[in-house]
Amino acid sequence: MPRETNAAKRERAIEVCRRLNERYGPVECFLDHANPFRLVISVLLSAQTTDAQVNKVTPELFRRWPTPEAMASATPAEVAEVIKSLGFYKTKAKHAVECAQMIVADYGGKVPADMKELVKLPGVGRKTANIVLNVGFGIVEGIAVDTHVNRIAHRLGLSPKTHAKEPLKTEQDLLKILPKEYWNDVNHQWIMLGREICDARKPRCGECPLADICPSAKMG
DNA sequence: ATCCCGAGGG
DNA sequence: CCCTCTGGAT
Numbered sequence: 001m002p003r004e005t006n007a008a009k010r011e012r013a014i015e016v017c018r019r020l021n022e023r024y025g026p027v028e029c030f031l032d033h034a035n036p037f038r039l040v041i042s043v044l045l046s047a048q049t050t051d052a053q054v055n056k057v058t059p060e061l062f063r064r065w066p067t068p069e070a071m072a073s074a075t076p077a078e079v080a081e082v083i084k085s086l087g088f089y090k091t092k093a094k095h096a097v098e099c100a101q102m103i104v105a106d107y108g109g110k111v112p113a114d115m116k117e118l119v120k121l122p123g124v125g126r127k128t129a130n131i132v133l134n135v136g137f138g139i140v141e142g143i144a145v146d147t148h149v150n151r152i153a154h155r156l157g158l159s160p161k162t163h164a165k166e167p168l169k170t171e172q173d174l175l176k177i178l179p180k181e182y183w184n185d186v187n188h189q190w191i192m193l194g195r196e197i198c199d200a201r202k203p204r205c206g207e208c209p210l211a212d213i214c215p216s217a218k219m220g
Numbered sequence: 221a222t223c224c225c226g227a228g229g230g
Numbered sequence: 231c232c233c234t235c236t237g238g239a240t
Contacts, residue, residue: 047226049237087236091228125227146225167226191225200223201240223239230233 004157010177012213013158017182019209020189027188029135032058036111036136037068037103040121041096043128048087057083068109071100095123113137126168134187140180144187145171148194155198155216 030051031042038058046054061082065071071079080093099121103111111132112118118129130144143149145167153159153170158177163169174186197208205217 043225044227048224048235050225050239053238085237087224087238088226088234089236091235095227123227127226131225144225147223148225195225221240224237226235228234230231 006177009158010179012156013174013177014179014182015213016156016210017178017185017189020193021185023209024189024192027184029131029188031055031135032062033135036113036132037100038062039136040099040103040111040118040124040128040132041071043131044095044099044123045083045086045092047092047128053086057085065100068100068103068111071097072104074100092123098122099124111136113139115141126171130187134184140184143171143174143178143183144191145174146191147200148191148198149174149186151200152190152194152198155203155214156210157215 031039031046031054033039033042041061042054042058045057061079064082065074065079074097076090076094076097079096080089083089083093086092102121103109107117113133113136115126115129115133118124118132119126124132126142127144127146130142133139133141134144150164150167150170153174154161154164159170159173163173175183178186193208197204203217205211205214208214208217211217
């Protein structure tokens with residue numbers, strides 16, 4: 001079996017994006033993104049949980065501490081009490097307060113619109129930073145590779161199996177394959193596919209719009 | 221039981 | 231490289 005050319009991968013990846021665009025329509029953020037500060041905190045809280053769970057706590061959270069200045073003077077214990085229905089709530093509360101403090105101390109109370117600066121914030125990695133850049137600032141600098149995107153890229157044969165646990169390498173593979181105008185689609189729509197259909201354990205290939213062009217679906 | 225729309229730390 | 235943090239969904 002000859003190795004697939006990059007051109008073939010690109011063609012397939014673009015077709016993937018085209019079909020997912022048809023299925024999901026324009027991308028949308030379901031978290032509180034009224035301003036970049038709220039977005040950073042909301043995305044930070046969303047790790048390992050759902051937007052719906054996050055949206056249950058953010059109204060009270062931002063009612064009590066609406067700005068970086070306000071949250072900077074909260075204690076992690078106070079914040080933890082408000083967000084305790086979420087997983088990892090103690091760590092997230094600590095990160096939220098430290099984020100607010102750093103935004104005030106180092107960035108004049110404004111969330112930096114820059115990947116290198118964003119990832120300096122406690123609890124903010126590339127995945128979170130990518131979403132903040134995309135949704136909060138309209139900047140497309142990379143692809144937010146989470147476990148879903150990672151898995152889908154692997155199943156579609158767009159990133160080697162050896163990169164399965166290295167999101168940075170998966171991101172680099174996708175950046176090389178896909179033209180930039182599709183990066184934002186990956187950030188949002190591939191994640192939805194991963195949640196609804198391309199499940200880690202039991203993928204529902206029978207309902208998948210990509211089944212006929214997916215090597216993994218063909219092999220079962 | 222087992223996994224997750226991550227990230228920090230050892 | 232590995233572990234930890236955590237509630238909720240399945």
